[in-house]
Amino acid sequence: MARTMPEATFTFNGAVIPFRDGQSIAAALTEAGQRALRRTAQGQDRGMFCGMGVCQDCLVTVNGTPNKRACMTAAANGLTIATQVAFPALDTAHAAPPVGGARSLSPDVLVIGGGAGGLSAAIAACRAGASVVVLDERKVAGGQYYKQSALKGAPLDTQQAEGATLLAEARDSGAEIIQGVEIWGAFDGLLFLAEHDGAALIARPKTAIVATGAYERPRMVPGWTLPGVMTTGAAQTLWRSYRTLPGQRVAVCGSGPLNVQVGLELANGGAEVALVAEAAPPPFTAPLPALRAALADPALTWKGAGMMVRLRRLGIPLRNRTVLTKVAPEGTALRASFAAADGSRQECTVDALCMNDGFEPQNEILRLLGARMRYDPIFGHLRCERDAILETSISGLFAVGDCAGLGGAPAAACEGRIAGRAAAARLGFGEATDLYAEQRLLRRHRAFQAALWRMYRSTPEAGIEPDSDTLVCRCEEITFAQLRAGLELDPGHVGTLKRATRVGMGRCQGRYCGPVAARLVARETGAEMQDLSYFAPRVPIKPVSISAILAAREALDDID
DSSP states (O other), rough: OOOOOOOOEEEEEEEEEETTTOOOOHHHHHTTTTTEEEETTOOEEEOOSSOOOOOOOSSSETTTTTEEEEETSSSOOEEEEEEBBOOOOGGGGGOOOOOOOOOEEEOOOEOOOHHHHHHHHHHHHHHOOOOEEEEEESSSHHHHHHHHOOOSSSOSSSSHHHHHHHHHHHHTTTOOEEEEEEEEEEEEETTEEEEEEEEEEOOOOSSEOOOOOOEEEOOOOOOTTTTTTTHHHHHHHHHHHOOEEEEEEEEEEEEEHHHHHHHHHHHTTEEEEEEEEEOOOOOOGHHHHHHHHHHHHHHHHHHHHHHHHHHHTTTTOOEEEEEEEEEETTTTTEEEEEEEEEEEEEEEEEEEEEEOOOOOEEHHHHHHHTTTTTEEEEEEEEEEETTTTTSSSSEEEOGGGGGGGGHHHHHHHHHHHHHHHHHEEEEEHOOSOOOOOHHHHHHHHHHHHHHHHHOOOOOOOOOTTTSSOOOETTTEEEHHEEEEEEEETTOHHHHHHHHHTTTTOOTTTTHHHHHHHHHHHHHHTTTOGGGGSSOOSSSSOOOOOHHHHHHHHHHHHOOO
């Protein structure tokens, strides 16, 4: 596919970097072969990993202002960008201005998240007659599934075109969609605090629908924090949103259909895909789940089968029952090692290694507000308890999509339509009694997902011995060996382990290491996993400037 030529430049550590209008800083640097963006306290390089603002590892210093996420910050002509060091010195001559002003929002329905579930909820609520505001962290709404392009041009494929249509429908419905919003606080009574374009946002809706999605679970092996190692979703964002390949030669590993899809997309974009390593056995070895998936959703099943056929036609090796064991630097490239269930080994040299080993729900807002959760041992994550209209245990608070437990984009859209109508009906707009057709469709989507994940390995596994020197906490650089030493101090809870080792105290606030630490404590103590097994959610749920917190406080004082 033809890509537009660079239109402007910025500098990175003195080097001139060209970029195309709409690219993020991370996309432009990746295209230029610059993958090391941040340097840790132990002198280790880090690069873009999650591609969605969760991991906080792509921090750079922009015009003297540190802590800018390269994956979430648009490139601009003339910027001076530098590698972020562990403890950056603030250049007061170029310091970011304090957050000024505040905007207060009080819609009938507040939707948090602009993906398939959130946009569908907004459309349904608006059509029922309610006033709706959508807050989305991305610069362009559409979520992880639809991944709308930030560049000019036609949609990449049918999936992206469907997302563009859904986004246009949401805007045409009358919903106000505010993009680039960082929500950092949620409080009882449905009070949400956020920052947007240098101003504080204070939202006090009558009802709220949380549709924040999920983020990818990595496979923690030696070298998984090296620049060039990223989630499969991050690689997909680079290509689908910015038409940027993560590297000319790539490998994809983990478990799940996303890996096959992204392998195909990158190959069609011009990358050489050296390997797709799938931990699960081939789908035909599980005929009953495959049949159930086909009966529940023939179209999606056929689409998946077609992707497997196209992968083989392109000559891309697909190795089932094969897992990543190690990543090591090899010059400017990476050397990835894999092991198969039959004992065979394989290595390949790549520019980028993409991994997806399952998903973790982004449920911080739901947990902060006290929504009841249960642990799902099959998927190894928390699921939010909801009733038939997707309302949580908190009155007026609804949850849709993967933030409540992995279910897939079609199910999220269906849940959004149900919750949107139900939230509006709660306030007297229309009725939520005629939901049979949507609920029946939702049961089909859920049946498909249940069958699909029986064919793949969804339960998280440590994958390596817990006494190894492999990092678990990539922010604080805490190893499995250090966690083991902390466990020997007899901590009875993950919070005690956190105080003993600093695991989970970094900028990502335990989003990657937290679930692993919780499972280790549960295994050590023999306790069953539950909501209280995890780190307690705390404000701010994302890093935010002190000035933003003060601006919100002043605005709340004025309102009260």
